[in-house]
Amino acid sequence: MATRASPDPKPAVTGDTAARVPGDTYVQSFARGLEVIRSFSAQAPTQTLSEVAERAGLTRAGARRILLTLQTLGYVVTDGRQFRLTPRILDLGFAYLSSMPIWNLAEPVMESLVAEVKESCSAAALDGTDIVYVMRVPTHKIMRINLGVGSRLPAYCTAMGRMLLADLPADEAARLLAASDLQPLTKHTIIDIDALLAKVAQARKQGWCLVIQELEEGLIAMAAPLVNRAGRTVAALNISGQVNRTTAKVMQETMLPALLAATREMSRLLEMQKG
């Protein structure tokens, strides 16, 4: 499965372009610098100055200043022609992960769940119209999905996505769905907004969500919410598998109780935390 390319670094829904003018509330050189970091990818693991300038939409001079700054700070190395990111760049994302102590507490719970149901378990948070994986415990089966921390998938066709949309006010969920790039990824994918809102409402009502082959043929996933002290869903937890070995019936009858027990335990741990 191809994961999503990261979206443009702007609010997907509000599209607040007025705020993106240099001045007291917008530091353009900082925004450009982040764009340079994001220009590196699996397709462009090393880049020349010209390639960075083109991908990040900068002049060569602008790209050069940013790259030299990144090099001085140890985030980029170069052989004189090709530039590449260093592992120090993980300090930026890791600062986020380590700022959410839930993930440290969550891991043993997720590992127990994986050991029990023998399927992979992931946690994701909502970012605009996408879900972003924040933790994953794979099972040791050969067939499985390769979705590391930081991977993105569309919210509308994923179980975790619908569970996360279910925590939003209905008009906000509708707005996000309307802003989504709704595509029939399989012949089962729901792309009608009213039908999607009905699925979201159902997820909200029953407290869990099952999505069968809407993201990819053969894939089935079930999600439940992690709820904080204020009653808000901070992330969703899922169990995902292959529909030919894990039917909807098996998921619902044997795995759902384990998933709900895990999310209750994690929500309890969350409640005990400050902030």
Place this chain on the structure above:
Amino acid sequence: MATRASPDPKPAVTGDTAARVPGDTYVQSFARGLEVIRSFSAQAPTQTLSEVAERAGLTRAGARRILLTLQTLGYVVTDGRQFRLTPRILDLGFAYLSSMPIWNLAEPVMESLVAEVKESCSAAALDGTDIVYVMRVPTHKIMRINLGVGSRLPAYCTAMGRMLLADLPADEAARLLAASDLQPLTKHTIIDIDALLAKVAQARKQGWCLVIQELEEGLIAMAAPLVNRAGRTVAALNISGQVNRTTAKVMQETMLPALLAATREMSRLLEMQKG
């Protein structure tokens, strides 16, 4: 085990402060922005404007401009008083991880290794005097180390660190060790530079490295290198365990062949890759 706080974002060894003056080769506002991102942590998951300014060493006005930029770009949200990072920040680290396609190929190999030896397996790269975890496959045992992707540990007292130092020219390894904060973390920790260089040379010669209780009492780890087409070590792979259940003899006699087979397989996959 406490993982290391991230170092100052400057080259640990060269300390190139001359380059950190605003101008054609240094964009100060970009560097300040990255410092703001790094100011969020497990100790400071949410911060007020004043807290960000203090932790990042900025004026309130400067911190405000950066925070508003991050907010416009969707990397930060605020309730008006408290700011926190969003999962979108993971895009930055993901740019690095996805720019190293080895990690996608590596995971199945690492999972097979974990299934075989029943101990955790990690991969790390060198960043100055530290190693940075880039991948981890935990075992499902109860006792295990919590080191997520992006975690840092000192190179001098870790098996992966010594294996990574072994790929450097001897004078460069000596320079990094001299720049390290050498501390007797346990009564077994080697902190003498010549003795450390001898261990590094031994690791280079034998192609693997065993470190017993030098990082933490009770901890044992063995590492081997991942080598690219050019013959350079791009990362190290380890197996780590508790010394009371996994002795050095067991590691060396039963796990070492599996570790070396895994690194050979991964190095072969690496060689097939471009770049």
